[in-house]
Amino acid sequence: MELLNEPVPGVLELRAQVFEDSRGSFSETFSRRTMSGFGIDQEFVQDNESFSAVTGTVRGLHLQAEPHAQGKLVRVLHGAILDVAVDLRPDSPTFRQHATIELRGGDNRACWIPPGFAHGFCTLADNTVVGYKVTAFFEPHAERSIRFDDPNLGIDWPVDQAAAVLSDKDAAAVSFAAFLEEVS
Secondary structure, rough: OOEEEEEEEEEEEEEEEEEEEEEEEEOOOOOHHHHHHHHOOOOEEEEEEEOOOOOOEEEEEEEEEEOOOOOEEEEEEEEEEEEEEEOOOOOOOOOOOOOEEEEEOOOEEEEEEOOOEEEEOOOOOOOEEEEEEEEOOHHHHEEEEOOOOOOOOOOOOOOOOOEEEOOOHHOOOOOOOHHHHOOO
16 A cells, blocks of 8 residues: 555545456455555544445535544445545644545555545445445434535536436535534
8 A cells, every 4th residue: 555645634545455366356445554654553443435326426525523533444345536625623724725536446545534524425436336444433413414505615516516316315414614603
């Protein structure tokens, strides 16, 4: 595993080494020892997988409030996404800044999003499958959603609001300003 990029401090774009032969390929997609070398020394407690049927599906921006904040290690198994992480750590010099990383099935890349960030993605291909490991269990009472297209965040999504395929929860997500009022 190699570190490719750190677009916002703490958010890491990683790539697994691929070993190929006549049968196909093999790659190690997670090693606790390797991850701790990148400063990711957390226990993963749950693996999740999402399937999105159509291009333009947006999931997020999601997070869990403390003490249930989740770190996420995200990979695309099939299809492609624009992955987005927004820094919500109030004492961080990059508070409110975001990082975007394009991930594609077969590119052997992953994105580490530490606790304290909101996370979301937009599918760039039909039939996209995203797998991710998390560092805290899902806690419905701690779940929060921020409007993906809030202009105060300035995220350049590859889909506009009218064309985005959203869940009811994401369509009803609060503005970034409302989220900040909620947590202060």
